[in-house]
Amino acid sequence: xxxxxxxRRVFYYETDKMGIVHHSNYLRWFEEARVDVIEQxxxxxxxxxxxxLMSPVLSAECEYLLPFMFGETFTxxxxxxxxxxxxxxxxxxxxxxxxxxxxxxRTTHCFTDMQMxxxxxxxxxxIYDVYKQISDAGDLLYT
Amino acid sequence: xxxxxxxRRVFYYETDKMGIVHHSNYLRWFEEARVDVIEQxxxxxxxxxxxxLMSPVLSAECEYLLPFMFGETFTxxxxxxxxxxxxxxxxxxxxxxxxxxxxxxRTTHCFTDMQMxxxxxxxxxxIYDVYKQISDAGDLLYT
Amino acid sequence: xxxxxxxRRVFYYETDKMGIVHHSNYLRWFEEARVDVIEQxxxxxxxxxxxxLMSPVLSAECEYLLPFMFGETFTxxxxxxxxxxxxxxxxxxxxxxxxxxxxxxRTTHCFTDMQMxxxxxxxxxxIYDVYKQISDAGDLLYT
Amino acid sequence: xxxxxxxRRVFYYETDKMGIVHHSNYLRWFEEARVDVIEQxxxxxxxxxxxxLMSPVLSAECEYLLPFMFGETFTxxxxxxxxxxxxxxxxxxxxxxxxxxxxxxRTTHCFTDMQMxxxxxxxxxxIYDVYKQISDAGDLLYT
Numbered sequence: 001x002x003x004x005x006x007x008r009r010v011f012y013y014e015t016d017k018m019g020i021v022h023h024s025n026y027l028r029w030f031e032e033a034r035v036d037v038i039e040q041x042x043x044x045x046x047x048x049x050x051x052x053l054m055s056p057v058l059s060a061e062c063e064y065l066l067p068f069m070f071g072e073t074f075t076x077x078x079x080x081x082x083x084x085x086x087x088x089x090x091x092x093x094x095x096x097x098x099x100x101x102x103x104x105x106r107t108t109h110c111f112t113d114m115q116m117x118x119x120x121x122x123x124x125x126x127i128y129d130v131y132k133q134i135s136d137a138g139d140l141l142y143t
Numbered sequence: 144x145x146x147x148x149x150x151r152r153v154f155y156y157e158t159d160k161m162g163i164v165h166h167s168n169y170l171r172w173f174e175e176a177r178v179d180v181i182e183q184x185x186x187x188x189x190x191x192x193x194x195x196l197m198s199p200v201l202s203a204e205c206e207y208l209l210p211f212m213f214g215e216t217f218t219x220x221x222x223x224x225x226x227x228x229x230x231x232x233x234x235x236x237x238x239x240x241x242x243x244x245x246x247x248x249r250t251t252h253c254f255t256d257m258q259m260x261x262x263x264x265x266x267x268x269x270i271y272d273v274y275k276q277i278s279d280a281g282d283l284l285y286t
Numbered sequence: 287x288x289x290x291x292x293x294r295r296v297f298y299y300e301t302d303k304m305g306i307v308h309h310s311n312y313l314r315w316f317e318e319a320r321v322d323v324i325e326q327x328x329x330x331x332x333x334x335x336x337x338x339l340m341s342p343v344l345s346a347e348c349e350y351l352l353p354f355m356f357g358e359t360f361t362x363x364x365x366x367x368x369x370x371x372x373x374x375x376x377x378x379x380x381x382x383x384x385x386x387x388x389x390x391x392r393t394t395h396c397f398t399d400m401q402m403x404x405x406x407x408x409x410x411x412x413i414y415d416v417y418k419q420i421s422d423a424g425d426l427l428y429t
Numbered sequence: 430x431x432x433x434x435x436x437r438r439v440f441y442y443e444t445d446k447m448g449i450v451h452h453s454n455y456l457r458w459f460e461e462a463r464v465d466v467i468e469q470x471x472x473x474x475x476x477x478x479x480x481x482l483m484s485p486v487l488s489a490e491c492e493y494l495l496p497f498m499f500g501e502t503f504t505x506x507x508x509x510x511x512x513x514x515x516x517x518x519x520x521x522x523x524x525x526x527x528x529x530x531x532x533x534x535r536t537t538h539c540f541t542d543m544q545m546x547x548x549x550x551x552x553x554x555x556i557y558d559v560y561k562q563i564s565d566a567g568d569l570l571y572t
Contacts, residue, residue: 008294011314011317011318011321012159012160012317012318012321013159013165013167013314013317015159015160016155016156016158016159016160017155017158017159017160017162017163017213018483018485019160020160022156023456023485023486023489024156024453024454024456024457024460025453027452027453027456028297028299028453031297031298031299031453032297032298035297035298044357045356045357046357054447056447056493056496057452057493058492058493059490059491059492059493060452060489060490060491060493061488061489061490061491062488062489062490063487063488064485064486064487064488064489067485070160070331071330071331071332151437154457154460154461154464155460155461155464156457156460161340161342166313166342166343166346167310167311167313167314167317168310170309170310170313171310171440171442174310174440174441174442175440175441178440178441187500188499188500189500197304199304199309199350199353200309200350201349201350202347202348202349202350203309203346203347203348203350204345204346204347204348205345205346205347206344206345207342207343207344207345207346210342213474214473214474214475298445298446299445299451299453301445301446302441302442302444302445302446303441303444303445303446303448303449303499305446306446308442310442356446
């Protein structure tokens with residue numbers, strides 16, 4: 001499995017009075033990248049939702065190394081280093097156009113049904129397969 | 144009926160790189176004020192929702208007279224100048240601590256059930272009464 | 287002058303508990319499209335900023351015809367119907383993938399220096415030219 | 430030193446299509462609480478800014494234990510467990526009205542001048558004093 005890193009421009013409204021992207025927005029970029037990776041791997045959100053599966057965030061971490069300015073283009077590499085029975089983790093590396101690593105992050109998630117009850121992902125075989133493939137690809141996901 | 148205008152501090156993350164509150168946030172302040180007015184008038188959101196009633200926004204207008212800075216306190220006076228069978232309008236005046244009128248706005252809404260089908264508000268008599276009272280109070284709402 | 291309409295996916299965090307895009311976000315989409323149009327026409331934001339020019343929003347209007355859901359792709363056609371000495375207006379049409387017109391909007395702006403003092407746009411000839419060309423293209427901008 | 434925990438209602442636009450507060454917003458609540466604590470302790474933002482001091486976020490962590498719904502009131506207790514020469518950490522506990530601990534967080538910050546160059550906080554004695562007092566109060570800050 002080989003994917004394209006998620007990328008887009010920084011929006012004006014994402015900046016704050018310090019002139020840089022507000023730190024809360026990176027969690028949103030992580031979400032954008034997470035959705036994109038899973039979709040690129042063959043799972044459009046509609047498919048997941050149609051099966052009544054959700055993956056709420058249990059925890060999030062973010063390390064701010066360098067700021068982003070309005071108008072820059074960022075690129076996110078998202079990986080799934082841990083993938084268990086009903087939980088998984090995603091790590092994120094956000095790069096500037098100059099190749100510099102600007103932000104690092106990690107989120108953990110569980111799989112639940114629409115009533116937020118935990119479910120075992122193996123009972124959703126096609127969804128399981130996609131996460132498994134992303135996870136198995138490891139560092140080679142974007143090469 | 145006599146209410147207290149909605150008021151709070153400006154948050155840091157509401158500013159943009161121009162150093163002032165981003166213009167999209169005023170629609171959010173309008174929403175905060177709208178919810179607050181209706182609740183002050185005796186209708187907590189839970190009550191409305193329990194009856195399966197929603198009031199989606201049909202249109203919004205905003206006129207930006209003077210900017211707000213981080214740390215300032217704003218005050219919103221919201222009125223209901225038009226209140227019909229299945230639609231209503233809300234107008235907003237946002238003031239700074241110095242009493243200056245900074246932003247003016249107007250939103251229009253319809254009443255719908257949870258499936259977004261229009262409903263006649265008279266069939267929800269207690270909700271009707273609250274909107275009617277706010278509307279009837281006119282300019283005297285905050286005096 | 288012929289441009290490509292601005293387009294991207296709807297993000298998860300742009301939805302609200304009604305399950306549709308929160309109405310305040312359309313002002314942000316308008317801004318994204320406005321920046322994109324001006325850049326496509328040959329004016330990267332850095333160029334404008336380097337000349338000390340800003341274009342704050344004076345007013346905004348939005349008409350919500352049909353909602354957007356998470357995962358959909360939207361397309362914005364932005365036009366400049368009015369372009370004066372120190373002011374201009376932009377109108378927006380937001381389309382779904384099915385070609386339906388979902389949201390219409392209009393913003394007005396003035397040109398100012400970094401101290402928010404109004405300036406005549408003709409004193410910035412290269413910037414003036416770009417706005418003039420977009421404005422002159424009228425309805426043919428995306429054909 | 431004894432402070433009042435920061436508290437406000439959840440806004441409608443803070444929810445997402447899952448019907449709960451979007452996880453990115455908690456970093457914003459942390460910021461609101463952080464600003465409030467420092468102001469309550471005697472340091473309005475204007476004072477800090479007038480001295481040319483900023484405190485950008487270096488890292489953020491968030492653990493989501495239980496969700497918040499629209500209309501609920503949340504309360505944040507923010508503490509400064511670490512306070513060094515040019516860095517500090519803030520921890521956050523977000524409670525529901527029922528007293529349940531819903532979200533836990535931690536941010537780290539450095540002190541910089543307006544050009545984002547690190548500065549020693551001791552060279553700003555009155556600001557140093559306020560942070561020191563909050564930090565020294567420890568668990569007793571809200572008792």
